[in-house]
């Protein structure tokens with residue numbers, strides 16, 4: 001008679017222990033959730049922590065890609081607090097809600113002022129922005145003006161110029177936004193732009209030291225993981241990855257944190273000023289960089305008079321022939337008042 005009773009008591013103990021563990025788990029997770037606040041719509045929690053920041057060496061053959069990553073070295077240790085991040089870049093539908101609510105006019109929609117461009121002929125002071133305009137023949141890749149041109153009337157509402165609009169593009173990334181436009185949106189949404197370190201920690205999706213936000217191979221199992229450029233750059237975009245030019249958001253697999261398009265499709269503004277030697281400055285300090293926010297000011301030796309912010313992720317124009325900056329850890333830079341039709345942004349939000 002005693003044996004069955006002991007067995008019943010044993011099961012009861014296990015059940016009690018299981019309930020206690022579940023209760024502790026609930027208390028702990030509720031506590032953590034309370035500390036970071038309720039999950040905002042369209043955002044995921046990026047756990048903070050330490051990581052190696054910067055781009056690892058790319059293959060020997062990828063000469064241009066290697067040049068593009070020099071400013072992303074040395075790889076150095078960084079700590080970032082946890083934060084919320086938009087799962088996708090800001091879409092045209094999102095930006096339209098902001099513009100409708102506030103009447104905000106973007107930089108590209110404003111007529112340039114003569115005092116800001118001394119000496120410019122009045123006929124050149126026309127609102128517009130920069131648009132990708134591929135040549136119909138092969139060109140040497142040493143002058144980007146061969147495939148970018150200033151288009152009067154181009155703006156977020158007309159991404160490729162007056163002949164284009166947003167019909168059917170509600171879920172496409174908003175583009176043609178200058179840095180201050182992105183900041184204005186973020187303020188309205190009660191969010192902010194990510195620091196470069198936050199962006200990279202999030203892009204890595206919990207992986208460490210990988211060349212891509214999804215792992216080691218560019219096309220694991222033959223699958224396209226991001227909207228990039230195939231064909232002869234810049235002349236021909238063959239769209240083997242299913243998209244010629246820009247794609248709607250969220251069409252390629254999310255990374256380990258549930259973030260879409262952290263490589264390719266559109267570049268994304270981040271809040272750090274750009275300096276090619278910033279990582280070297282941090283590495284020289286020899287200590288863990290905690291929540292780095294970028295250098296105090298911008299300096300790009302290529303164009304020293306232009307204030308530039310960093311941008312991340314690469315775009316639908318990135319290719320191993322020219323700019324393989326879909327490689328996680330690599331960096332881009334942009335003059336703050338300029339947009340383009342391959343540049344957007346996403347926002348982050350602090351824990352409560």
Ligand SMILES: [Ca+2]
Nearest residue numbers: 227228241243
């Ligand atoms: Ca593509």
